[in-house]
Amino acid sequence: MTLTSEKHRAELERFSELLSKQAYQTQVTPAAGEVTYDALLVRIESFEKENRVWILELSFLPGLEDDLDEVSILQCYVALSEHPAEENLTGLASLMIKLNAKLPIGSFGLLDKPRVVFFKHNALLPNDDPAASDRIVHELVPLTSYLLRSFSDPLVKIATGAITAEAALAAMPFGDVIG
DSSP, X not given: OOOSOHHHHHHHHHHHHHHHHTTOEEEEXXXXXTBOSOEEEEEEEESSSTTEEEXXXXXXXXXXXXXXXXXXXXXXXXXXXXXXXXXXXXXXXXXXXXXXXXXXXXXXXXXXXXTEEEEEXXXXXXXXXXXXXXXXXXXXXXXXXXXXXXXXXXXXXXXXXXXXXXXXXXXXXXXXXXX
């Protein structure tokens, strides 16, 4: 059973069509198993570094239709690294705190169970203006891609123990501003 309303499911389908026209690979997935909401999966590629690929999940926060009259909340989520080692968590958290304070939108974080390093942000979409919602989603995906290309690699390297937080900050774009 899905918690996603029919209206929001239709919007995810419309966004899928919109992004497909921009050469993104997309797929709308229904609620299944422990996932109780429908989602639009968008493949984001970076050709700058070893053809890195991320899956951006777009989903509406369910159950708020009765509380929000004018807008809906679209959540944007990307899992970056699974199962970071315990010994890397302090450095990882320290750098995420510094980085998140400077980001223009969204934040990097760490889920506990399952332990996953992620990037997330939310967008308010107007309920009565599909064209405006389309424009927001049209800009949202490239902005997410830019933030991931710019900042995720050092965080993943800390999570895997490849580098320290200090080395990651030194190598990070805008590291002098962030640190």
